[in-house]
Amino acid sequence: MTRSSSDASGSELPAPGVIHARDAPVTRAPYRGRVFRPMLRAQVITDVVIAVVLGSLVLITSARGMDTPLAVVTVVGMTAALALRRLSPGLALAVAWVFAVFEMLTGQMPDLSNVFIAAVLYTTSAYGSRRVRLAGLVSAIVGSVTAALYIGVDDYRNRLTIETASTPFQESLQVTVSYFAVVLLLLLLPWLAGLVLRTRRSASMSREAQLLAERDAARADRAVAVEQERVRIARDMHDIVAHSLAVVIAQADGARYALKADPAVADQALGTISTTARRALGDVRELLGALRHEQGTVPTPEIDDIDRLIGEMRQVGLDVRVEREGDPAGLPTTTQLAVYRIVQESLTNAYKHGEPGTPVHASLTYRPDTVEIAVVNRRADDGTRGPGTGHGLVGMRERATMTGGTMTAGVRGPDFEVSVRMPAVPASGQMPRGRVTPTAGPTASPTEQERTAR
Template identity: 45%
Template sequence: MIRPLSRTALALDIVGASLLFALFLPMSLVFYSPGQLSTTVAEPVAVAAVVIAAVLQFGAVAVGRLAPGIALSVAWLGAIVQLLAGLGPLPINVAILGVLYATAAWGSTRIFWAGLGSAVIGGIIAALQIVFVNGMAGVFGIITTAVALTVVSVLTLGAPWLGGFGWRMVLRWRATRDAQARAEVAAAEEQERVRIARDMHDVVAHSLAVIIAQSDGARYAAASSPQIAAETLGTVAQTARAALTDVRMLLTQLRHRQGVGPQPTIADLEQLFEQVRQAGLEARVTVDPMPPGEPPGAVQLAVYRILQEALTNAIRHGSGDTVDVRLAWMPDSVRIEVRNRVGDAAAAPAGAGGHGIVGMRERAQLIGGVLRAERDGEEFVVHARLPIGEPFHTGPAGAAVGGTASGEETA
């Protein structure tokens, strides 16, 4: 019944209605003498009826935006007082136009249609009131005049209702546009959160897996070979520093809300494989055929991150001491395959679709590729196919994995 409305807007509506009341009430009393217009009551009663009707109708205008339903009811009450006094249309009835506009612009669905019905019914009543007050002679004259006046009255009352309907459509369009803008912002923020979470998982999970493996090795080697333990701890420190640098870069991107900053490429794969070897897992890498040039940056980043996560899973869940990595750089795509042995207990978390598997799939899907991660007998296998799109830029061959030749296995 009552809409939220600021005090300033309500004060402006009350002041505007008061000014209209002060303008149209004297006009109704001076230029349209109630004593002459009314045939049913005495002049003092008619004057009182005009004043009461004006108060009610302009009061309805004052609360039109705040409570359109209440305003329509009060305006009808004022019109009934005017009809009971035998008065025809007066200048004060301009307030009814404002109330009908309010019902169409700000009323609920029920009030919206009630305003339209009021315009039609009010137009008919006004026309009949004019006909009978003026005492038209002849049935034909009464009917003709009543029809004409009904059409004019309904159009007069319907015009502000249509204006309010137009403003209602404008408000609805604005609300829809704002909701769409908020949804787009929320979707962009969600995508940014997912991207940062994916990058954070790739960096932190891999680095922690290497650190844990190295720390366990250092603990066992400390008793028999302190020198090896010291070298292992140095590797741990180096890996931790690299992870800290990557995390700081991600936080900088989050703070500035943009994806600037260096990203890993296939030239960094040899360093990734070396970290895996230092963690105690022998990476046997085969690249055949080699990339004929420089692949797009997005493809290089996806290849690096997918291999990083697949090797991290091999470190955490693998049961063997080797992992096979195969890269095939075709003219239109690159194929990735990572195989490692797993035990019965280790296969479940790796293949259950955790954050790592989901992250790898998202990496592939972002550039239009596909990825499948599944158990194959005693091995867990990650297959990926990433489209390259446009032809490679001419560049030095062999830059992908530190100069490894085509078809060569590194131990």
């Protein structure tokens, strides 16, 4: 059999009887509401040629044995059903039934063209709709019974005129049963073969759909991983560069004003600028090394580095007052890094957006199961000191969320407060010190309150 058009590419039928071979793909879904299936023109021509050749061979081989010219009509009808078997299984089945009944009504004996019915039943189960498939099964059973009775009755009439070893009815009954078994196998086996082909084709389509779904899921996972990596890089670059540049700018401004009045202060400010810039450069190199899957050359900041961070902020004029409770010695690397970056960003924001000359209160509480951070600073009177983009707050929230914690940030009267609560052991588990491979958690867009400069 030629492969079904449901597995090939073709165009939809613009009109009954007109078929165009194009490159547009044919849907694999069963055709509904149409008499003809979408097929390529080459496929239709192939089916017609095969049917004509087989029908001609039947006429040639059975020409002498034909009792009446009406037998030619039966062969032509069965040939037409064979030609239509894939283009329209339902119509081919109806044509086969019409000419089979015509054959019996005109008293013809079955010829080789009746074998074409087996091919029609094969296509009804392989390519037909649910109704056509069911009609093919019923036709195989009913057709076998009808053919057996037709032959049995004719055989019984013939045996009435001759002497038989037993009664004519018994002998004709044996012929009828035997003929029924043969015809049932001839018609039912092709129908079952078509059903097997249909099942295998459906399984293949399911596997293809599963592979496509898995491929799409892999693409989505890769896209999410890329986006998470971009967010992580942006967060780390912001934490490293924003803080360092804020310190450098503050020290540079101070050195410029102190250069003439007190060169020693200016020299100290320039030293702070140099140290901060070198440290920032080392952090950036570490980040770039991690992106290249190399071990960073500078250790990851830990809670012990918070004292140095507070010292830097005090040097630029920020009055930081710290309250500590508990022992952070047993905290894993990821938690220590998150605490350091959150404190760093909170102090940087307080310096950029807070009221100058007012103290900044930082509270660090270490409990066996949780870590709590609170940073409170006075907002600037005009509310516009230092432009803000909200990236710092987003980064802090992401770091808190990554560890399984929560963060709130907003106005509390005249102050602005950042409050973070996170588990002592992050949800992702313990990670080796000196190397951090965070997985980005859900991001939240900063609220308008968070975007407002403090």
